Amino acid sequence: MTTLIKARRLIDGKGGSLDNGAVLVDGDRIKALGTQDELAPPEGAEIIDGGGMTVMPGLVDAHVHLVNTGEAFSARDARTATSEEMMILAVKNAFLAIKTGVTTVRDLGGKGFITVSVRDSIDKGVIPGPRVVSCAAALTTTGGQSHYKSLEADTPDEMKKAVRYLIKGGADCIKIFGSGGNATPGSNPLASQYTLEEFRSATEEAHRMGKHVAAHVHPTTAIKLALEAGVDCLEHCSWLHPGGLGVDEAVLEEISAKGTFISLGFPASWYRVPLDDIQDVMDRAGREALLEPRYESIKRMFDSGAKVVASSDAGSTATRIDEFALLLEFLVNSLEVPAQKVITSATSLAAEAIGLGDAVGSLAPGKQADILLVDGDPSTDITALQRVATVMKAGKVVAGGGQVFI
Ligand SMILES: [Zn+2]
Incomplete structure (x- = not known):
């Protein structure tokens, strides 16, 4: 036709x-x-x-979690959700994404192979939804960030085996929780979860199998290790350090020179949801102090030569998958990133970052x-x-x- x-x-x-x-x-x-x-x-x-x-x-959201609710208590609810409940949420989120013009998503952390099944069901026309690039489950340390739904791996050999297991089960890419985060009590957003050798083991094995690697990295220490290990996409890239938050210019220059992608994974809890409504690990004062520095760092990254992708982290606290356009509005109207740059970052650049640059x-x-x-x-x-x-x-x-x- x-x-x-x-x-x-x-x-x-x-x-x-x-x-x-x-x-x-x-x-x-x-x-x-x-x-x-x-x-x-x-x-x-x-x-x-x-x-x-x-x-x-169509819009491309390079960082979503189909199995999470995206409601105010999303992180807490996900800690106790059954696999069956997560599957139902993933079907619902796929529906909401396509309804709002998000025609491709990369899922960076479900449970087991739920999002692989959802991807395949969409491709077969069983359910409506976007194209899905799935990491299946992410890699994390024992008890580390999002351990309740991820695959725990603690040594270079375990990383390699986990990568093989995920690809065998149908994963399109590999996600590493390279640092702690705000969604998991007991994890530390200021510290890397892995050594250089561990990052490298997973990354080399994924590349050998033709898959790209995305790493969740909040602190500068983890950004540096992931970059050195050859990770393809730095998620969040928050530039946290013990004294606060700020871009390390030398590292940002290296990211640009290497052509490594930065994917913002920037949830609504950082810019749109009242601080009192947020329930996560970081206390209110701690989060409030980081807001302005985070905004400055995002502007700086967009201004640099780095390839910055506007992605939502949909599914995390108070971040719904059908509200991606609100993030893009914030970047343009509040952070004053040029509109065409933001549109490109949520379409062609995002597609390139997730390995679909030739297709969509x-x-x-x-x-x-x-x-x-x-x-x-x-x-x-x-x-x-x-x-x-x-x-x-x-x-x-x-x-x-x-x-x-x-
Ligand atoms: Zn995420």
Whole structure:
């Protein structure tokens, strides 16, 4: 089937845009794009006229947790949730993601192989949802960050074996909890959980098997170790140190030089949810003191030459998967990161970071037809991303007008 999508504005996801744009879709792929004058609809083509809207690539959220609720007590609830409950949550979250224009997610920590099954069920058309790049379960130390749902591994050999086990079970990538975090009592966000040798063992084995590695790293000590070990994607990259929070410029320069991705994994609990409503390990005063330095560090990372991906950590405290667009609004309207940069970071750059750069993330001939129509122009009003009118995935309209088509 051939479809021509027209809209007043076209954003390609790589920083380019056109007025009166059109995208020609053939089967599951994009065949051509151009202005409406250039691109005449072939005979028999279906025409989707977006009128004054914007046509753009589907959003890519490079850091989510499908098995978590994303409600205020998400972290606490996840500690006692059964696998069956997590499976149901994952199906619900997949539905919410596609409904709001998130056509691809990378899941960075479920339990067992739940998200692998969800991914496969979506691909088979059993349930609606985005494309899922799944790490299955993350690696953590015994009793470490998110140990209740992760795979505990404590030595280089255990890391290697865990990587093999996860890939055997269908994992697309490997996630390492490289430091403690705020969601797990007893873990330490200020300390690395692994040695260089341990990071390296998991990373080399994953690379040998053709899989990329993402590491959750809050403190600068863990950022440095993960970077040196050759990890592909630094999650959170919070630059914590015993005295507070601040970018280490020499390390940031090295991240840029190596081309390592930074994925913000920046949940709503850091910018949108009242501090009194947050229930996690860090106390209120401790969190409040870090807010401004964290915002400054994010601006600094976007300004540097590093490849920064705007990802949500959906599923963590008070961060719902269908509110990704609110994070993008915060980055543009509060932190003053240029809108096109934020859009690129949540489309083509995010796709590249999760290993799908050749398949999705931008409007280009040959790419999968994962396409949105949004009401407004997000390059001048980022809130347009909260008004997704039509969602196409692999050339099929899968959601629109607040409905998901099953
Ligand atoms: Zn996370």
